[in-house]
Every structure is written in C-alpha cells, then in structure tokens.
Amino acid sequence: MVTHYWRILVTLMKTSFIAELEFRANIALKIFNDFIWYFVQIAVFEVLYSHTSQISGWNIGKIKVFLGCLFLADTINMIFYHENLEQLSERVRKGDLDLMLAKPVSSQFMLSFYRLHPSYILNFIICFTWLLYSLYQELGSLELFTIFKVLLFVFCSNAIMYSLRFMVASTAIVMGRAENLAQLWYSLFRMSLRPDFVYPPWLRYTLLFVLPLGFIASVPAHVVLGVRSDYWLLGALGLAFVFLAFSSLFWQWIVKRYSSVSS
Amino acid sequence: MWVYxxxxxxxxxxxxxxxxxDWCLSPLISxxxxxxxxxxxxxAMGVSTLGGFSRESYLSYVTWAVFFARISANWMYEFRMLQEVESGSINSILVRPLRFYEYYLGQFLGYKLMTMVFSLLLPAGLALLMGGTTDFWRLPGAIFLLMIYLVFTYTLTFCIVTLAFRLTKVGSFTxxxxFFVWLASGELFPLDLLSPSMKMLSSYLPFASACYIPVGYLTHRLEFADLLKACWVTVAWTGVLGLFGLFFWRRGLRIYSGTGA
Structure with a gap:
C-alpha cells in the first residue's frame, strides 16, 4: 500500500511541476514571498535584540537556530499541503469534494496532496543550509547525529502541524463557508513563530502538551542546541503518530456528515 | 454603493x-x-521601558493593534477580485451598468464597517477592564484614519487586480x-522600535496608518499632529494609486480577451 501511495505522490509531484511551469513569473514570486516571510521573522528578532543582548539566556545566535527550524518546517508545509488545505473549504462549498470521495484512494490523502509545489524545494535547500550554518556557529561543530535529529524533527513537526491544520480545515464540511477558519489557524500558528520561553508558564505548557505547536520549531531548537534532552525527540515522534492517527479518525467521522452540493 | x-x-x-x-475569535487569540x-x-529582559515606553504602554498597544490590523487587512476581497479576472467571470460585471471599482468598494466597506462595529467592542472592553494608557476620546480620530486607510488599501488592491489582465495569475503579489504591510503597519511590533531612519521612512508611507498611527494615537504614543500628517500622507498615496489604477485598468481592458466567457 505504501508503494502505491508513493507512486501516486510522485505522479502528483510531476503533474504539479508541469502545471507550475505554466506561470513561471508566479513561481519566482512565490519563492520570493517566502523569503520575505523569512525576512519579516528575522527582522522581528533583530529589532528586539537591538535593545537587549539576551532574553531568558537566549542570544541572537540561538534564535537563528530556532528560526532555521521554523523555516525548514514551513518549507515542507509549502511543498506538500499548504495550498491544498487552504482550498479545502472551497472544495467543500463548490462540491469538488465529491470527485475526491469517488476516487479509489484515501480521500484525506488526495485532498491533502492533490496539488504540490516542488518549486519550494529550493527554499528547503537554502533553509536547511542556513540552519546547519547557524548550528555550526552556535555549537562550534556539527555532528551527523545532530543533522539526523534535525531531519527527524522536520518530519515530526510537519506531522503535528499537518494534523492540526487538517482538522481545523475539515470542519468546513459542517460549517459550509469557512474561509476564516484558515485565519483561526494562522492565529494559532502565530504562537509557534516565537520560542516558547517568551510565553508565561501556563501558555508554554499548553503549547507543549495540549496544543503542541511548540513542537513545530521551539522544541526542535531546544533539543538540537542541547538545552533539552534527546528524549524530547521520542516524545515528538509519539505525538506525530498520535496526531496523524487522530486526524484520520476525525476525517472519517466528519466526512459522514458531508452532504454533496454539486449533484 | 450603499446597496453593495x-x-x-x-x-x-x-x-x-x-x-x-473573523471578527472576534481569531483576533482575540492573537x-x-x-x-x-x-x-x-x-x-525576561529585566527592563522597565523598551524604546522609551513602559510595559503598560505596550500592553495597551497590543490590545488594540491586532484588531486594527485585522480590520485594515484586505485579503479576502482581493482574492475574489483577482478570481474575477483570472476566471473571466468579470465579464458579467463589465456588461452591467456598474463600475467594477465601485461594486467591490461598496462591498468591501460594508463588510469592514460591520467588522469594525463588532470587533472594536472587544479591545474597548479589555482596555476598560485593564486600565492602561488608552484614551477613549481619541477613538473617533483613530477610526477616521482607519477609514481613510481602508480606501487606500482597496485602491492598492485595485491596482494589483489590473495587473491580472496582463499576467493572469498575480495572487503572489497579494x-x-x-507581508510588507504586516511589517510596515506596526502590527508585529510598534514602529518606535525601528531605527530612526527606518521610522522616518515609515512616516512617509501610508502603511503605518493601518495600525501604528491610529493605535499609537489612541494609546498616547503619538499626538494629533502625527495623526493629521498620516491622514495627508494616506490621502496623497490614495490619489497617486487611484491614477495608476485608472491608467492600468484602461490599458488592461484593451488587452483583455475575456477568458472563460
């Protein structure tokens, strides 16, 4: 079954790339946009650190590692599922979901990966290099195990981010028009754009154990910098699989409430 | 326009x-x-002031900033307008005795007025509960600037939409x-934290009128003269963009081939 879905994913990647090449200026601008987003995030911390040298023991070097983890997780989101989940509400409202449900593959898989954006692979390479460079600057050396941890965290953070976002987006099935639920997701996602030490303890624990947005970048940065133990990696792996399973169960539950609008 | x-x-x-x-839950979380x-x-910083302002001043600022930023944002109507050109459904508007600019401006302002009425009750309640540096007598001035900014941001949207006649897919411009507005409006952090040269530059751009100037005026960071200057700057930029928009709209219509018609 895994091989079957892998083949579908590769085919979707090829067709998406051909479709992307149709509007080449748009590709360039999309990549450029992501760099602006990176610039904005860096600028926020540069401005704050221009008024102080340390915040809770974190200097600008450690913040760059945190941002590297955040950008890396975001590039995977952009390549695979960002646009698909953003359009989920529209697919439900216009009845396009019927077509997905009729296909002989998992509807959750098709909805999540229908349109991919391979052009963001360039961003992934640049962000990965930037993260490794920041880590080298901060730690003084770079071990192979650290790179392995980074890659494993990229998988875990994306599994958690994808599951949460998918569940928020799929509520469009019962809500009808739910464009603003995407905004709700961004409000929640905003919490992961800052390292968890900037939040008071109650919010920090919420971000770790209730709504684990802290696992998108904050926990990975703490672990690869050696601030927290490697056991957090096992926790992240566990959470990733739990959330993936939960998103699948949630989808099966909510799709039963779908009433087709196109027929 | 009232009908729209x-x-x-x-x-x-x-x-x-x-x-x-959109009006309450999302900005409240932020x-x-x-x-x-x-x-x-x-x-964590162990300081009593940052950029010359106290913690209370920052808390008052962020109480209002997210709501002002949310009201001034225009992503939903921009995507809808771009879709009209991309898909060719703009044809149904072009053949009617109405103007595309007015048609969407009416809808946009109607939606934003409703958002304003419902959304601003929340920070007003929070400011009353928490005290802080909010001066409610300044609220009409702040709202007035926000209204001017709404016309500006809509005109900017119109200019981007006119590019779609030539380039078809221009969603990335939005x-x-x-992103630029996010940074330059003061939503992420008050613009006082910028270097003096950047702050000077931002005072000649209209984006600070979305959040930093009205919220700064409301929370006693800025004075009436700053508000007045921002009004003029925003009006001037709206005028310039309006001329650009009109020029590109006419040129765009000449080359538009009615995709999907």
Whole structure:
C-alpha cells in the first residue's frame, strides 16, 4: 500500500511541476514571498535584540537556530499541503469534494496532496543550509547525529502541524463557508513563530502538551542546541503518530456528515 | 454603493460562525498571545521601558493593534477580485451598468464597517477592564484614519487586480504586499522600535496608518499632529494609486480577451 501511495505522490509531484511551469513569473514570486516571510521573522528578532543582548539566556545566535527550524518546517508545509488545505473549504462549498470521495484512494490523502509545489524545494535547500550554518556557529561543530535529529524533527513537526491544520480545515464540511477558519489557524500558528520561553508558564505548557505547536520549531531548537534532552525527540515522534492517527479518525467521522452540493 | 455595502453585510451574516471567527475569535487569540508575550518579554529582559515606553504602554498597544490590523487587512476581497479576472467571470460585471471599482468598494466597506462595529467592542472592553494608557476620546480620530486607510488599501488592491489582465495569475503579489504591510503597519511590533531612519521612512508611507498611527494615537504614543500628517500622507498615496489604477485598468481592458466567457 505504501508503494502505491508513493507512486501516486510522485505522479502528483510531476503533474504539479508541469502545471507550475505554466506561470513561471508566479513561481519566482512565490519563492520570493517566502523569503520575505523569512525576512519579516528575522527582522522581528533583530529589532528586539537591538535593545537587549539576551532574553531568558537566549542570544541572537540561538534564535537563528530556532528560526532555521521554523523555516525548514514551513518549507515542507509549502511543498506538500499548504495550498491544498487552504482550498479545502472551497472544495467543500463548490462540491469538488465529491470527485475526491469517488476516487479509489484515501480521500484525506488526495485532498491533502492533490496539488504540490516542488518549486519550494529550493527554499528547503537554502533553509536547511542556513540552519546547519547557524548550528555550526552556535555549537562550534556539527555532528551527523545532530543533522539526523534535525531531519527527524522536520518530519515530526510537519506531522503535528499537518494534523492540526487538517482538522481545523475539515470542519468546513459542517460549517459550509469557512474561509476564516484558515485565519483561526494562522492565529494559532502565530504562537509557534516565537520560542516558547517568551510565553508565561501556563501558555508554554499548553503549547507543549495540549496544543503542541511548540513542537513545530521551539522544541526542535531546544533539543538540537542541547538545552533539552534527546528524549524530547521520542516524545515528538509519539505525538506525530498520535496526531496523524487522530486526524484520520476525525476525517472519517466528519466526512459522514458531508452532504454533496454539486449533484 | 450603499446597496453593495448592504449586500456584503447580508452575505457575511449568512455564515455567522465564519464571521464570528473573523471578527472576534481569531483576533482575540492573537491579542492574548501578543499580550502574554510582551508581559514575559519585559520580565525576561529585566527592563522597565523598551524604546522609551513602559510595559503598560505596550500592553495597551497590543490590545488594540491586532484588531486594527485585522480590520485594515484586505485579503479576502482581493482574492475574489483577482478570481474575477483570472476566471473571466468579470465579464458579467463589465456588461452591467456598474463600475467594477465601485461594486467591490461598496462591498468591501460594508463588510469592514460591520467588522469594525463588532470587533472594536472587544479591545474597548479589555482596555476598560485593564486600565492602561488608552484614551477613549481619541477613538473617533483613530477610526477616521482607519477609514481613510481602508480606501487606500482597496485602491492598492485595485491596482494589483489590473495587473491580472496582463499576467493572469498575480495572487503572489497579494502575498508580497501583505507581508510588507504586516511589517510596515506596526502590527508585529510598534514602529518606535525601528531605527530612526527606518521610522522616518515609515512616516512617509501610508502603511503605518493601518495600525501604528491610529493605535499609537489612541494609546498616547503619538499626538494629533502625527495623526493629521498620516491622514495627508494616506490621502496623497490614495490619489497617486487611484491614477495608476485608472491608467492600468484602461490599458488592461484593451488587452483583455475575456477568458472563460
């Protein structure tokens, strides 16, 4: 079954790339946009650190590692599922979901990966290099195990981010028009754009154990910098699989409430 | 235009939960997060002032900033207008005895007025509860500037939409613009924290009128002269963009081939 879905994913990647090449200026601008987003995030911390040298023991070097983890997780989101989940509400409202449900593959898989954006692979390479460079600057050396941890965290953070976002987006099935639920997701996602030490303890624990947005970048940065133990990696792996399973169960539950609008 | 505004208001009331998320839930979460963040940041930095302002001043600022930024944002109508050109459904507007600019401006302002009425009750309540540096007598001035900014941001949207006649897919311009506005409006942090040269530059751009100037005026960071200057700057930029928009609209219509018609 895994091989079957892998083949579908590769085919979707090829067709998406051909479709992307149709509007080449748009590709360039999309990549450029992501760099602006990176610039904005860096600028926020540069401005704050221009008024102080340390915040809770974190200097600008450690913040760059945190941002590297955040950008890396975001590039995977952009390549695979960002646009698909953003359009989920529209697919439900216009009845396009019927077509997905009729296909002989998992509807959750098709909805999540229908349109991919391979052009963001360039961003992934640049962000990965930037993260490794920041880590080298901060730690003084770079071990192979650290790179392995980074890659494993990229998988875990994306599994958690994808599951949460998918569940928020799929509520469009019962809500009808739910464009603003995407905004709700961004409000929640905003919490992961800052390292968890900037939040008071109650919010920090919420971000770790209730709504684990802290696992998108904050926990990975703490672990690869050696601030927290490697056991957090096992926790992240566990959470990733739990959330993936939960998103699948949630989808099966909510799709039963779908009433087709196109027929 | 009043009819279009009513149309937008009624359409948005049709999906009440969707509107509730936009007007209340989403900005409330962002505000709570920002307030918690600034509270802890002051403790972690061990300072009593930052950029010349106290913690109370920052908390008052973030109470209002997210709501002002949310009201001034225009992503939903921009995507809808771009879709009209991309898909060719703009044809149905072009053949009617109405203007595209007015048609969407009416809807946009109608929607934003409703958002303003419902959204601003929340920070007003929070400011009353928490005290801080909010001066409610300054609220009309802040709202007046926000209204001018709404016309500006809509005109900017119109200019981007006219590019779609030539380039078809220009959704990425919207994202670029929104990132820039995010940074330059003062939503992420008050612009006092910028270097003097950057702050000077931002005072000649209209984006600070979305959040920093009205919220700064409301929370005693800025004075009436700053508000007045921002009004003039925003009006001037609106005029310039309006001329650009008109020029590109005419040129765009000449080359438009009615895709999907």
């Amino acid at each position: 505004a009513k149309l937008a208001a009624e359409t948005h009331l049709e999906y009440r939960f969707n509107s509730f998320v 505000t709570a997060v920002e307030m918690a963040m600034w509270w802890t940041m002051f403790q 994202v670029t613009k929104n």
